[in-house]
Amino acid sequence: GDSVTQMEGPVTLSEEAFLTINCTYTATGYPSLFWYVQYPGEGLQLLLKATKADDKGSNKGFEATYRKETTSFHLEKGSVQVSDSAVYFCALSEPPGFNKFYFGSGTKLNVKP
Amino acid sequence: EPEVTQTPSHQVTQMGQEVILRCVPISNHLYFYWYRQILGQKVEFLVSFYNNEISEKSEIFDDQFSVERPDGSNFTLKIRSTKLEDSAMYFCASNRDRSTDTQYFGPGTRLTVL
Numbered sequence: 040g041d042s043v044t045q046m047e048g049p050v051t052l053s054e055e056a057f058l059t060i061n062c063t064y065t066a067t068g069y070p071s072l073f074w075y076v077q078y079p080g081e082g083l084q085l086l087l088k089a090t091k092a093d094d095k096g097s098n099k100g101f102e103a104t105y106r107k108e109t110t111s112f113h114l115e116k117g118s119v120q121v122s123d124s125a126v127y128f129c130a131l132s133e134p135p136g137f138n139k140f141y142f143g144s145g146t147k148l149n150v151k152p
Numbered sequence: 153e154p155e156v157t158q159t160p161s162h163q164v165t166q167m168g169q170e171v172i173l174r175c176v177p178i179s180n181h182l183y184f185y186w187y188r189q190i191l192g193q194k195v196e197f198l199v200s201f202y203n204n205e206i207s208e209k210s211e212i213f214d215d216q217f218s219v220e221r222p223d224g225s226n227f228t229l230k231i232r233s234t235k236l237e238d239s240a241m242y243f244c245a246s247n248r249d250r251s252t253d254t255q256y257f258g259p260g261t262r263l264t265v266l
Binding site: 081145 | 189196
């Protein structure tokens with residue numbers, strides 16, 4: 040069955056450091072891949088997505104590339120800010136219908152000034 | 153920007169009691185979902201709902217669970233007789249149609265069963 044595995048946290052970085060959060064997936068078909076972010080007290084917000092192999096999703100300085108050969112969708116940001124402190128979830132959903140999401144367990148990011 | 157809302161933010165209940173978790177999806181969305189996250193574990197799919205009926209449900213969604221859209225705006229998850237292992241964060245989500253791959257999530261309700 041489908042599943043998502045992401046690196047355990049928490050990840051603690053200093054401001055302006057480079058961020059990588061690893062995510063790998065298992066899927067029976069050709070899924071869409073997502074990163075969601077949850078800020079304290081808020082819901083899961085879509086950060087970026089990619090719908091096919093070699094697509095790069097990007098938003099707010101974050102980016103992730105859909106790598107079919109390595110079944111990965113790692114999240115990166117070149118220079119993190121304190122305001123990026125949150126929990127990041129990798130997820131996939133399969134067509135047709137995109138009826139449900141499969142999530143990783145989430146990675147908490149703490150950015151120190 | 154429209155958003156999914158959920159109430160309450162935190163619910164504490166005694167084992168064996170019934171609870172109802174409430175969600176207001178985005179107004180023009182037609183597909184609704186519940187997920188849960190037990191502390192330290194993955195976010196898990198529970199159920200999807202469309203046109204006043206369940207589209208798909210997971211193995212977790214047994215006879216103790218039910219969902220309902222009682223009016224044009226609310227979408228509820230009922231747990232009839234709560235167990236300790238039902239303690240989790242419950243997320244509601246919605247999307248406009250099945251061709252749209254993005255689901256929009258609420259902030260979650262933390263359920264604590266004592």
